[in-house]
Amino acid sequence: MARGDNLRPYQWKPGQSGNPKGPPKGKRIVDWMREIRDEIVPSGAYKGMTFGEAMARAAFLKSLKGNMQAVEHVQERLDGKVPQKIELEGMSRMPTVTDAELIEKLKLGGQQGGDNPSSEPGGPGDGA
Numbered sequence: 065m066a067r068g069d070n071l072r073p074y075q076w077k078p079g080q081s082g083n084p085k086g087p088p089k090g091k092r093i094v095d096w097m098r099e100i101r102d103e104i105v106p107s108g109a110y111k112g113m114t115f116g117e118a119m120a121r122a123a124f125l126k127s128l129k130g131n132m133q134a135v136e137h138v139q140e141r142l143d144g145k146v147p148q149k150i151e152l153e154g155m156s157r158m159p160t161v162t163d164a165e166l167i168e169k170l171k172l173g174g175q176q177g178g179d180n181p182s183s184e185p186g187g188p189g190d191g192a
Contacts, residue, residue, distance in 0.1 A: 102114055123138050
């Protein structure tokens, strides 16, 4: 008997859903968390603040103590993630651009002359 043959009767058939009843009904954990975020902290150092305010303050305090994960968390929440450039090997003719630069080029529809790969020798549309 080949490995896994004993499991074959229990496999889903083509077109059969692995979750026929769909997602569970009722509140999701994120719904509960959103409700709690707006409640008032009853005691302790953050008494009188909402839980959301207390969490923000705690993240700032941790970042001030040098916790780099907290620093990154606060920075990303305030300014967004730092854009990363992606380079692909074997595609030396392709320029390296950030997402924002690519979106801008797409909005312009390649109207910037030399940036259009189809205008380069050997590029698409060259006819060579």
